[in-house]
Amino acid sequence: MESAGAPEPVRQQQVQNTPSSNAPLETTQASSKVPVYWIGRNGDGVALHREFRDNAGTENPITTALRTMMTAKPLDHDFFTPWQEPSALATSISGKNVVTVDVSRDAFNSNLDSGMAQLAVQQLVYTATAAAASSGLIDSGQQIQVVILVDGHKDFMAFGQVKLGEPMVRDASMVAPVWIIDPQEDLTLAGGRVKFNGRATLEGAKLKWQLFREAANGEKALYVDGETTASSVPGQGGTFTFTVNLGAGRYELRVSLPEQAGEAGSSDTRSFNVG
Known part of the structure; x- marks a missing residue:
């Protein structure tokens, strides 16, 4: 796995509830693949990029996509992930198009600055919502929110920088142009x-x-x-x-x-x- 420290700076910005219409969701795809977002070089900075990876079929598509994001190596050599392999990972969906991700705190064992930490959190949000939409588990015509819990609890500071526990949506400014x-x-x-x-x-x-x-x-x-x-x-x-x-x-x-x-x-x- 690549070093958590990125070679390029990322603009420091707040994780905002940007309308999902500004960051279109994936359409339903074949079940043999899951969408995974990575952080990659883009011009003078870094941004989110997507790959489709094989679906082993042993877990639900959202959990599979997130586990791949945290443990696998991107196919593209310009991409990387600051996430670490979690000892526990589970996902669920409510009837209100809310994806809940419960991950162990060891997934955050990387030293990131504020901007990179926010980008990493959005990497998770994009991957979770993409997997939910492409597998047909949610209504992609509505805004999808993601709630991130850590060991079942709210208010954890992701990478020591971003407070978790409240619903988040895709921030369109963080995806590659x-x-x-x-x-x-x-x-x-x-x-x-x-x-x-x-x-x-x-x-x-x-x-x-x-x-x-x-x-x-x-x-x-x-x-x-x-x-x-x-x-x-x-x-x-x-x-x-x-x-x-x-x-x-x-x-x-x-x-x-x-x-x-x-x-x-x-x-x-x-x-x-x-x-």
Whole structure:
């Protein structure tokens, strides 16, 4: 597991009850996968990114996703988690779309500053709500709240910085402005027309993409580039997709959201193979 200390600073901000409409929920997915959020490099800072991981099927999807978040290694080498393996973890859902997470205090055994601690708490909130929504356990048309208990009690200070116990919702400011969804890191794809999917938090945003091909010596050269536009259709949450015809080789995709409207630019990268 990577060091809890992140190499980039994160802006210090309060965990707010941001309306869930500003941070769209996942749609129902195949039960063989669970969504997991990680903290990852994004421009000059860090933000939340998502991967879909195998569902072992031994626990409910929310518990499985959170346990993966706290114990597994991200597929993408730019991602990490400050959480530690808990000795106890349980989740439940009330009829009011409230997910309750009860975790042991050993999960917080990392030394984090205030900004990183708040981002880590939101990592849990995003993962729990994503797993609940994608598995169809809750009504994704309503706002979902998460209550975090520690050893069954409220008022615990997460990482010594963030007070827990009250309902929390997704803070849209903490998710990466742009990220690549498919393909996942190091996946091997069939040659021919390869489809790429991703998401930008700014609907209708103009995005630039570049595909680099890696030579045998590890050097990367620009292979092809282009532009795409994030969807502005309500409910699609700024999704984007494009296809490229690729032959065998190893590639790196880079998708960038240029600086605009006073907002800093952002980019995400993903390495993959074509067989």
